[in-house]
Amino acid sequence: MALKPPVEVPQGAIRLNTDSQKLEFYAQDQWWEMATDVPTLDGGARGVIAGGDPGSISNVIQYITISTAGNSIDFGDLTHATALSGGCASNTRGLITGDYPSTGNDIDYITIASTGNGTDFGNMTISVYNGRALSNQTRGLHCGGHTPTGQNTIGYVTIASTGDAVDFGDISYDNVWGLATCASPTRGFMYGGYDGSNNHNNIEYVTIATTGNSIDFGDLTHLETNGSGCSNSTRGVQMGGSAGTNDSVIDYFNLASAGNAVNFGDLTSGRYVTGSLASSIRGVCAGGREDPNTAKDIIDYITFATQGDAVDFGNLLAAAKSTTAGLSNAHGGL
Secondary structure, X not given: OEOOOXXXXXXXXXXXEOOOOEEXXXXXXXXXXXXXXXXXXXXXXXXXXXXXXXXXXXXXXXXXXXXXXXXXXXXXXXXXXXXOOEEEEOOOEEXXXXXXXXXXXXXXEEXXXXXXXXXXXXXXXXXXXXXXXXXXXXXXXXXXXXXXXXXXXXXXXXXXXXXXXXXXXXXXXXXXXXXXEEEOOOEEEEEOOEOXXXXXXXXXXXXXXXXXXXXEXXXXXXXXXXXXXXXXXXXXXXXXXXXXXXXXXXXXXXXXXXOOOEEEXXXXXXXXXXXXXXXOOEEEEEOOEEEOOEEOOEEEEEEOOOOOOXXXXXXXXXXXXXXOEEEEOOOOOO
């Protein structure tokens, strides 16, 4: 921010500050630095898939360019092997939260625009696995999970910093794991899940900038657990899962208003413990299991603006094909 100029400047004027090499605009008698970052790189938004279980727990991080199609590429390694974790991101930094099989409370972070290994961020409020994460540009939330008993705890961190998570509130329905999550820039959504006895079709939301317990939003079209979710800025989707049998169903709901989900279409095959991520155009569902012993390397995608069945995108690396965490630098919360 610069001092008030000696001559009158019209409101909305733009200049290049030659000291900082930043664009600035003039408003309220001051120069303000313009935000010029965009959530794209290498020709498109980047999706990251971390950890997972092809038969043994993996520390592999892999990535795709969401606007194209093709197989995933090696990104680096997490600080330790893990599965059934949550993934969330700002447009620069990705977080991987939770830890199986050690029921740990670790949070790793990566810089999405580069490749490389994960770095320790801090710890979650409780040791848990098989919860999910969501975020806007500022905050990342980890929701629910298994300790091995179900938990309804929500914790949050400030993505741009490092440090331990702080209590946010609770999911309002029974202690739950295997839920799905997504976000708009203001709201975080949690849906489905299992409480040890029953699958759920609840859709709940929180206001990310505040703290507090989740509030009822509506219902999925069916009872569901161990699917995954993602969103653009207007639509959230639920992809796959288990509803007694492996499920290919994709549901969607509008983020701005409360109400029940509507059927969107189907995945290319019924799978659970999938990992999902998104750009403003596409939702991607990566990996999963067709049965307890068969991990699949399938990557599917949908186009948010339409309804219909998913289309094949490519394949995951053999090192990690199910129980992965998905995140991107261009999802609906940014």
